[in-house]
Amino acid sequence: MEKYYHITTYGCQMNVHESEKIAGILSDLGYIACDDMESADIVVFNTCCIRENAENHAYGNIGMLKKLKAVKKDMIIAVGGCLPQQIGKADLLHKKFPYVDIIFGTHNLNKLKEYILKKQQQKKAVIQIEESEGAICEEDRPLRTSYPNAWINITYGCNNFCSYCIVPYVRGRERSRRSEHIFAEAKSLIADGYKEITLLGQNVNSYGNGTDDLTFPQLLEKIANLDGKFRLRFMTSHPKDFSEELSKVIARNDKICNNVHLPVQSGSDSVLKAMNRRYTRKDYLEKIELLKKHVPDCAITTDLIVGFPNETEQDFLDTMSLVKEVGFSSAFTFVYSRRDGTVAAKMDGQIPEEVSKDRIMRLVELVNENTRSQSLKYVGKTVEILCEDYDKKKDMYLGRDEYGRMAYFKSDKNVIGEFIKVKINSANGISLVGDIIKG
Numbered sequence: 205m206e207k208y209y210h211i212t213t214y215g216c217q218m219n220v221h222e223s224e225k226i227a228g229i230l231s232d233l234g235y236i237a238c239d240d241m242e243s244a245d246i247v248v249f250n251t252c253c254i255r256e257n258a259e260n261h262a263y264g265n266i267g268m269l270k271k272l273k274a275v276k277k278d279m280i281i282a283v284g285g286c287l288p289q290q291i292g293k294a295d296l297l298h299k300k301f302p303y304v305d306i307i308f309g310t311h312n313l314n315k316l317k318e319y320i321l322k323k324q325q326q327k328k329a330v331i332q333i334e335e336s337e338g339a340i341c342e343e344d345r346p347l348r349t350s351y352p353n354a355w356i357n358i359t360y361g362c363n364n365f366c367s368y369c370i371v372p373y374v375r376g377r378e379r380s381r382r383s384e385h386i387f388a389e390a391k392s393l394i395a396d397g398y399k400e401i402t403l404l405g406q407n408v409n410s411y412g413n414g415t416d417d418l419t420f421p422q423l424l425e426k427i428a429n430l431d432g433k434f435r436l437r438f439m440t441s442h443p444k445d446f447s448e449e450l451s452k453v454i455a456r457n458d459k460i461c462n463n464v465h466l467p468v469q470s471g472s473d474s475v476l477k478a479m480n481r482r483y484t485r486k487d488y489l490e491k492i493e494l495l496k497k498h499v500p501d502c503a504i505t506t507d508l509i510v511g512f513p514n515e516t517e518q519d520f521l522d523t524m525s526l527v528k529e530v531g532f533s534s535a536f537t538f539v540y541s542r543r544d545g546t547v548a549a550k551m552d553g554q555i556p557e558e559v560s561k562d563r564i565m566r567l568v569e570l571v572n573e574n575t576r577s578q579s580l581k582y583v584g585k586t587v588e589i590l591c592e593d594y595d596k597k598k599d600m601y602l603g604r605d606e607y608g609r610m611a612y613f614k615s616d617k618n619v620i621g622e623f624i625k626v627k628i629n630s631a632n633g634i635s636l637v638g639d640i641i642k643g
């Protein structure tokens with residue numbers, strides 16, 4: 205009899221890729237993916253605790269499974285990821301949702317198979333959280349779900365301790381995979397027909413630090429030198445470690461996309477200091493200048509936080525002016541989310557919700573205006589799109605250009621995984637619409 209699994213993923217790209225590793229484990233055990241929890245024999249919640257709303261969202265969804273579990277007693281419910289990895293949260297989850305069968309953290313995802321087999325032999329819940337990160341597991345066999353795109357972890361964890369961020373507490377200290385493993389993975393993905401590879405880490409720029417291995421620019425260039433037509437991206441970069449050497453490597457390798465995500469978080473020096481970001485506004489702008497010197501057409505994206513403790517109106521206006529000065533091609537904007545256990549959570553001067561709301565609305569308007577005006581510049585141009593997917597509702601295919609801009613177009617045949625020339629006819633905010641250029 206066929207057995208089915210369903211995974212719900214919260215949070216960032218890192219988690220999306222970790223869900224592919226979970227899918228690999230489940231498929232090894234004979235489970236097949238299904239779209240709804242009702243049909244599943246095992247349901248996994250791969251949680252995120254970076255922002256309060258992601259955490260609450262997970263609690264809400266786990267809570268909704270209570271009724272289903274009451275009638276489908278053999279269904280296994282597993283909760284993993286960084287939510288249970290926080291101190292005390294696994295017990296809290298167990299108390300709040302006693303019908304959850306397996307609780308595991310970020311450091312022991314690779315042992316999920318063992319926990320499932322254990323649970324099948326015992327009545328009581330399997331709760332396994334490992335405090336320390338341990339050695340990097342090279343045995344993962346992810347079941348990739350995003351063809352033609354593929355992600356490769358190059359580092360795990362983070363040493364930076366930005367004062368608002370829970371990541372170093374739930375993902376441990378920074379560890380780099382050996383370059384030979386990364387290189388072999390990239391080579392095999394390209395041989396399997398993947399067309400875009402994204403190297404992942406909390407701070408890819410510090411890859412290899414403290415080891416005798418390659419530096420990040422060396423690793424990137426080595427992968428870019430592989431044969432075949434493919435694109436290479438990386439995320440995320442910490443501005444303090446972003447080097448001129450990296451800008452030069454991007455400039456001299458066509459396969460590395462001219463698209464860099466460089467999270468600035470704030471344009472105010474006092475807020476950056478309180479965030480423990482270890483760069484000033486001036487430092488950041490100098491990095492941007494260097495990047496643009498070597499890669500003049502580079503599309504730069506960023507992350508921005510408003511409402512950090514003690515952020516004044518002037519601090520916020522400094523962020524607004526930095527956004528104008530850099531001309532980001534797009535930006536992810538967030539209201540500061542207080543996370544227990546971080547340094548910022550203990551700071552006085554938490555900003556009232558209505559002030560943060562007003563600031564985020566003004567910031568989003570500015571960011572959208574930038575994005576719209578940059579999208580408009582595409583109209584009439586022909587761009588190379590890597591087709592990634594088909595949108596049923598729109599009856600159109602979609603994909604991105606090397607700068608990360610999304611474009612929709614019609615095609616009478618399936619072109620997912622192909623590089624397609626598209627003439628852009630209109631721009632709709634962040635996305636573009638065009639026609640395939642034949643021949």
Ligand code: SF4
Nearest residue numbers: 362364365366369371
């Ligand atoms: S660099 Fe800062 S924001 Fe990014 S994961 Fe590390 S601590 Fe968090």
